[in-house]
Amino acid sequence: QKEVEQDPGPLSVPEGAIVSLNCTYSNSAFQYFMWYRQYSRKGPELLMYTYSSGNKEDGRFTAQVDKSSKYISLFIRDSQPSDSATYLCAMRAGTGNQFYFGTGTSLTVIP
Amino acid sequence: KAGVTQTPRYLIKTRGQQVTLSCSPISGHRSVSWYQQTPGQGLQFLFEYFSETQRNKGNFPGRFSGRQFSNSRSEMNVSTLELGDSALYLCASIGGGFQETQYFGPGTRLLVL
Numbered sequence: 001q002k003e004v005e006q007d008p009g010p011l012s013v014p015e016g017a018i019v020s021l022n023c024t025y026s027n028s029a030f031q032y033f034m035w036y037r038q039y040s041r042k043g044p045e046l047l048m049y050t051y052s053s054g055n056k057e058d059g060r061f062t063a064q065v066d067k068s069s070k071y072i073s074l075f076i077r078d079s080q081p082s083d084s085a086t087y088l089c090a091m092r093a094g095t096g097n098q099f100y101f102g103t104g105t106s107l108t109v110i111p
Numbered sequence: 112k113a114g115v116t117q118t119p120r121y122l123i124k125t126r127g128q129q130v131t132l133s134c135s136p137i138s139g140h141r142s143v144s145w146y147q148q149t150p151g152q153g154l155q156f157l158f159e160y161f162s163e164t165q166r167n168k169g170n171f172p173g174r175f176s177g178r179q180f181s182n183s184r185s186e187m188n189v190s191t192l193e194l195g196d197s198a199l200y201l202c203a204s205i206g207g208g209f210q211e212t213q214y215f216g217p218g219t220r221l222l223v224l
Contacts, residue, residue, distance in 0.1 A: 042217060043215035044215045046212060088154065097167070099213055101146075
């Protein structure tokens with residue numbers, strides 16, 4: 001079983017829609033959770049960072065962590081064509097520990 | 112603050128050759144990770160260096176090696192290249208204090224013919 005599972009998509013939504021991206025994980029020791037956005041032929045860029053359980057909001061983006069279910073989500077409100085990218089979840093147990101990534105979900109927002 | 116830089120950005124090699132890729136982390140960051148990214152396998156962890164010591168290692172053959180210098184710059188080497196080594200190689204600089212996380216460079220795209 002992989003440490004982190006992520007539905008690869010592709011996901012296609014109309015502009016203005018709410019997008020939900022999800023990852024599940026198996027290691028209960030994970031405490032730090034991240035979402036990255038990667039445009040084609042570019043390196044991933046950090047979008048959201050969350051420690052332990054709870055929600056974090058930044059503009060149109062909301063990250064949720066449910067440690068009891070080993071499930072994390074990224075919500076994008078009022079999606080824009082510029083949000084079209086691959087979204088990667090990542091997590092780690094603590095400082096000095098390896099980061100584990102999902103395989104990424106490809107998102108297309110249609111104008 | 113300058114971001115993570117990787118050189119070269121593009122490389123074409125032939126099977127059997129070796130290649131060295133370079134990464135300069137964000138100033139002040141002491142840890143660097145390397146990843147291989149392919150369409151089929153996604154982002155796969157190669158290794159992580161912290162203060163010139165390998166701290167974590169992924170499941171790659173010994174043909175893949177790395178090192179870190181005292182100024183935190185890092186290199187990775189792939190010997191005896193195979194066609195399957197064609198990929199985007201990403202370097203990530205690790206830092207951020209309490210919210211320690213990875214900041215990626217633009218990557219080196221390697222094509223093995």
